[in-house]
Amino acid sequence: MASVVSLPVGELRKSDGKPIMLRDVLGWSVDHKVIGVQYALIALFFFIIGGSLAMLIRWELLTPALDLMANGAAYNTLFSIHGTVMIFLWVIPMSAAFGNYVVPLQLGAKDMAFPWLNAFAFWLIPPAGVLMLMGWFVGPAEAGWTSYPPLSTMFSPDGQTLWAISIHLLGLSSILGAINFIVTIANMRPEGMGWFQMPLFCWAILATSIIIVMATPFLAGGLTLLILDRVAGTAFFNPAEGGDVLLWQNVFWFYSHPAVYIMVLPAFGILSDVLSVHARKPIFGYRMIALSSIAIAVVGFTVWAHHMFTALAPQFRIPFMITSMIIAVPTGIKVFSWLGTIWGGKIRWTSAMLFGLGFLSMFVIGGISGVMLGSVPFDLHVHDTYFVVSHLHFVLYGGSVFGLYAGIYHWYPKVTGRMLDERMGKWHFALTYIGFFFTFFPMHMAGLAGMPRRIAVYAPEFQTWNVVISIASFVLGVSTFVLLYNMVWALRNGKVAGPNPWRALTLEWATSSPPPATNFVGDPVPFKDPYGYGTKEAAAYVEAVEARYGTPDDVAQSSKPAPAETAGD
Amino acid sequence: MSEVSIQHTDVSVSQAAARAKAKALRVSNYKFAMWLYLASEVVIFGTLIAAYAVFRYNNPEVVHEVHKEAGVLLVAINTFLLLMSSWCMVMGLRDIQMGNRQGLIRWIAATAVLGTVFIALQAVEYSVLSAAGVLMTPGAEFHAFAAHFYPPTFFHGLHVFVGVLWAVIWVIIPAMRGSYGPGDYLGVEFFGLYWHFVDVVWIVLFTVIYLW
Amino acid sequence: MDENKQTHAQSEHAPNDTVHLPGGRSITLPGGIYTFVFVILALLTVFEIIVAELPDGFFTLPLLLLASLLKAVLVVTFYMHLNTDNRIFRLVLLIPVGVMLLSAMWLLAVPPVAW
Numbered sequence: 001m002a003s004v005v006s007l008p009v010g011e012l013r014k015s016d017g018k019p020i021m022l023r024d025v026l027g028w029s030v031d032h033k034v035i036g037v038q039y040a041l042i043a044l045f046f047f048i049i050g051g052s053l054a055m056l057i058r059w060e061l062l063t064p065a066l067d068l069m070a071n072g073a074a075y076n077t078l079f080s081i082h083g084t085v086m087i088f089l090w091v092i093p094m095s096a097a098f099g100n101y102v103v104p105l106q107l108g109a110k111d112m113a114f115p116w117l118n119a120f121a122f123w124l125i126p127p128a129g130v131l132m133l134m135g136w137f138v139g140p141a142e143a144g145w146t147s148y149p150p151l152s153t154m155f156s157p158d159g160q161t162l163w164a165i166s167i168h169l170l171g172l173s174s175i176l177g178a179i180n181f182i183v184t185i186a187n188m189r190p191e192g193m194g195w196f197q198m199p200l201f202c203w204a205i206l207a208t209s210i211i212i213v214m215a216t217p218f219l220a221g222g223l224t225l226l227i228l229d230r231v232a233g234t235a236f237f238n239p240a241e242g243g244d245v246l247l248w249q250n251v252f253w254f255y256s257h258p259a260v261y262i263m264v265l266p267a268f269g270i271l272s273d274v275l276s277v278h279a280r281k282p283i284f285g286y287r288m289i290a291l292s293s294i295a296i297a298v299v300g301f302t303v304w305a306h307h308m309f310t311a312l313a314p315q316f317r318i319p320f321m322i323t324s325m326i327i328a329v330p331t332g333i334k335v336f337s338w339l340g341t342i343w344g345g346k347i348r349w350t351s352a353m354l355f356g357l358g359f360l361s362m363f364v365i366g367g368i369s370g371v372m373l374g375s376v377p378f379d380l381h382v383h384d385t386y387f388v389v390s391h392l393h394f395v396l397y398g399g400s401v402f403g404l405y406a407g408i409y410h411w412y413p414k415v416t417g418r419m420l421d422e423r424m425g426k427w428h429f430a431l432t433y434i435g436f437f438f439t440f441f442p443m444h445m446a447g448l449a450g451m452p453r454r455i456a457v458y459a460p461e462f463q464t465w466n467v468v469i470s471i472a473s474f475v476l477g478v479s480t481f482v483l484l485y486n487m488v489w490a491l492r493n494g495k496v497a498g499p500n501p502w503r504a505l506t507l508e509w510a511t512s513s514p515p516p517a518t519n520f521v522g523d524p525v526p527f528k529d530p531y532g533y534g535t536k537e538a539a540a541y542v543e544a545v546e547a548r549y550g551t552p553d554d555v556a557q558s559s560k561p562a563p564a565e566t567a568g569d
Numbered sequence: 570m571s572e573v574s575i576q577h578t579d580v581s582v583s584q585a586a587a588r589a590k591a592k593a594l595r596v597s598n599y600k601f602a603m604w605l606y607l608a609s610e611v612v613i614f615g616t617l618i619a620a621y622a623v624f625r626y627n628n629p630e631v632v633h634e635v636h637k638e639a640g641v642l643l644v645a646i647n648t649f650l651l652l653m654s655s656w657c658m659v660m661g662l663r664d665i666q667m668g669n670r671q672g673l674i675r676w677i678a679a680t681a682v683l684g685t686v687f688i689a690l691q692a693v694e695y696s697v698l699s700a701a702g703v704l705m706t707p708g709a710e711f712h713a714f715a716a717h718f719y720p721p722t723f724f725h726g727l728h729v730f731v732g733v734l735w736a737v738i739w740v741i742i743p744a745m746r747g748s749y750g751p752g753d754y755l756g757v758e759f760f761g762l763y764w765h766f767v768d769v770v771w772i773v774l775f776t777v778i779y780l781w
Numbered sequence: 782m783d784e785n786k787q788t789h790a791q792s793e794h795a796p797n798d799t800v801h802l803p804g805g806r807s808i809t810l811p812g813g814i815y816t817f818v819f820v821i822l823a824l825l826t827v828f829e830i831i832v833a834e835l836p837d838g839f840f841t842l843p844l845l846l847l848a849s850l851l852k853a854v855l856v857v858t859f860y861m862h863l864n865t866d867n868r869i870f871r872l873v874l875l876i877p878v879g880v881m882l883l884s885a886m887w888l889l890a891v892p893p894v895a896w
Contacts, residue, residue, distance in 0.1 A: 114602060183598050213605055213608055214608065214612055218615075218616055221616025224720070233705060243713070244627075250887065600867070601873075607873075611881060615877075616884075645826070655819075655856060656815060656819040656822075663812070663815060758862075761861070769853045773849055777849075780832075
């Protein structure tokens with residue numbers, strides 16, 4: 001049976017894509033590639049801000065007494081804004097960055113279904129970020145990223161209102177983005193790509209978008225009530241006037257537990273792509289990985305009250321404990337499928353792969369502590385201790401952020417046409433991995449010993465652990481700048497990537513790097529299996545791509561006058 | 570097995586077919602997006618209604634008292650107006666599908682007028698309730714009820730208001746200028762989806778807030 | 782929806798003012814099914830108001846909810862064309878409604894203050 005390799009061969013042997021310039025990024029653009037870069041840049045900016053706040057937190061916690069911050073309230077603002085910024089302005093926009101840049105390319109589409117809407121959704125983020133930071137002029141939010149009333153309604157300064165409006169805008173932005181993703185993925189797949197020939201990253205973005213469309217409006221509703229309580233004198237959350245203080249917790253977690261999957265599912269998708277490409281092996285259990293994303297999206301809606309075990313009447317705890325245990329199953333399916341993917345693969349120790357494996361190891365720790373927390377008797381003891389802080393950072397940093405790092409190393413060549421430096425990448429990985437582990441693993445011990453979260457002054461016996469944690473966290477903070485430096489450095493000095501530096505089979509690699517304005521010349525026809533590595537057909541396909549778009553050497557030859565003033569990543 | 574044939578992408582599809590395909594894609598894209606938008610609206614309204622329902626469940630006497638004060642006549646009229654507007658809307662769509670643009674304009678104008686009357690009557694209702702002590706200000710007699718009653722109904726009223734503007738700006742005026750025809754009624758259908766959705770929300774609100 | 786389906790739907794709309802009822806009978810009235818649905822909606826509303834005005838009983842709430850559910854389904858099916866449109870739209874509507882009902886029931890079940 002002759003297979004079909006559908007790329008025309010023998011023409012167009014040079015890159016005709018223009019790199020994205022700084023002026024493109026600063027202005028209005030409806031090109032999904034520019035929007036993707038815009039998302040990434042603003043997310044990285046807020047990553048630095050959120051990270052600086054974390055550094056301040058760790059500095060304060062070096063000693064049991066209050067020394068860095070003027071008072072407890074000032075400390076409260078640190079972790080409140082740190083959490084909110086990291087979640088809403090770093091992890092979610094960064095996932096959207098990959099979604100925007102990669103999904104249309106993987107689908108062989110020229111753009112998203114609604115380019116204008118896409119740009120609009122992005123431009124809601126800068127004002128939201130400004131509102132969030134403007135809190136410092138009026139007294140920033142102090143109620144944590146969870147903002148439980150009455151803390152958030154009666155005790156937090158005006159910055160809390162700005163916080164709520166800012167989250168409102170970000171929620172709107174992600175709903176619009178998600179609608180765009182769902183329509184794009186459902187309607188704009190090329191001929192020959194059924195649902196189950198779609199790259200797994202698209203599945204992950206689809207599942208994420210379903211959650212966003214259904215869960216984020218909850219947050220919008222809850223925030224509206226919160227704003228009304230704060231500015232219009234209503235009392236939705238005030239039992240003294242007929243309100244219900246648990247209403248916020250229910251509504252908030254009804255959004256925010258699914259939001260945990262909003263944050264981690266894109267990283268799952270990145271991981272599926274990265275592991276398969278860099279292990280040179282077909283993905284193990286494609287259907288199971290794809291469908292488990294959807295299963296997570298659905299079951300994710302039934303577990304929210306496990307965040308509220310201590311506030312819950314006893315008869316309601318067990319059902320939520322059961323669903324919380326159940327949701328570990330689809331996640332476990334993924335983990336085992338990833339292990340099956342790298343098992344016996346021809347692993348290439350690229351930085352992307354290292355971060356992928358880092359994700360696997362660290363996320364499993366976070367997942368296991370999640371199951372521990374999901375069981376009521378254990379949770380009642382460690383609720384609101386550093387054990388919880390440790391758990392959430394293991395899944396969010398060790399999971400989502402490691403996944404995003406892997407994505408950066410994996411797709412940076414496509415975006416800029418240049419490779420990130422592998423040596424710096426390995427340094428980055430080593431520093432991050434060690435810094436991360438010794439920052440967050442000791443938090444388990446501190447938490448089990450009884451150290452509560454969200455406090456600036458703690459009992460002296462916890463100091464040893466806190467010093468370890470703080471020092472490791474400074475290493476972690478520094479490690480980020482290795483990546484940032486690498487990204488800027490590689491813009492001019494990185495090796496020329498060529499169309500397909502990883503010899504991958506998904507469609508985003510079947511065009512020049514960076515892709516031309518219309519992404520593809522002609523209609524691309526996808527390879528029959530996006531992860532069918534290791535066959536002669538796959539090799540022939542990759543060769544056909546290189547014959548058309550040139551190998552890295554060809555591209556380096558033809559673009560000798562180096563592109564000037566490139567900016568972006 | 571390993572023989573690989575290289576196939577060029579097919580460019581022989583006729584231009585007209587390509588255009589038709591692009592248009593069909595556009596139609597289905599837009600409608601899909603509209604439904605997804607409505608899905609998120611379901612959730613927003615759902616939160617507000619659920620908040621009311623919790624209040625109603627815990628404070629049945631208060632709600633009974635307010636119902637006694639307000640009576641059901643005004644809101645029943647309003648319900649009929651909105652149902653009728655929904656009917657007018659769909660009749661307008663039917664007319665444009667049959668190529669009758671004048672009919673479209675007349676029916677959608679009726680829809681918009683009914684929507685406007687709905688808002689006016691809701692304002693009357695609000696003033697009646699305020700006089701009876703259903704006020705958002707703390708200390709008013711039915712303060713707690715007001716806090717759960719006004720947000721969903723006001724939010725719904727806002728949707729009706731937006732719908733009326735939508736009808737005028739994107740349906741009636743373009744139709745008077747000659748847009749829309751039997752093969753080109755996506756804009757009308759779009760507005761219809763929105764308007765009927767607002768009607769469905771009212772059906773639920775009416776039952777949960779005014780009758781229960 | 783592709784072009785063919787659209788013209789098909791249009792020709793379906795054009796002549797018929799006849800509504801086929803389940804029992805094999807049919808009614809003809811201007812506006813066809815749309816008007817027919819409107820009449821049912823109006824009747825259901827009247828029914829609801831009567832139920833609500835009667836003294837509260839065990840069946841009051843279930844009857845109200847049933848009537849309003851029926852009305853909502855009628856509007857969504859016939860006015861919003863879910864009966865003929867792309868099947869995926871049903872899913873798009875039903876999933877959030879399900880999620881909503883779940884959460885609303887939960888909120889109703891939880892006592893207003895912590896135990």
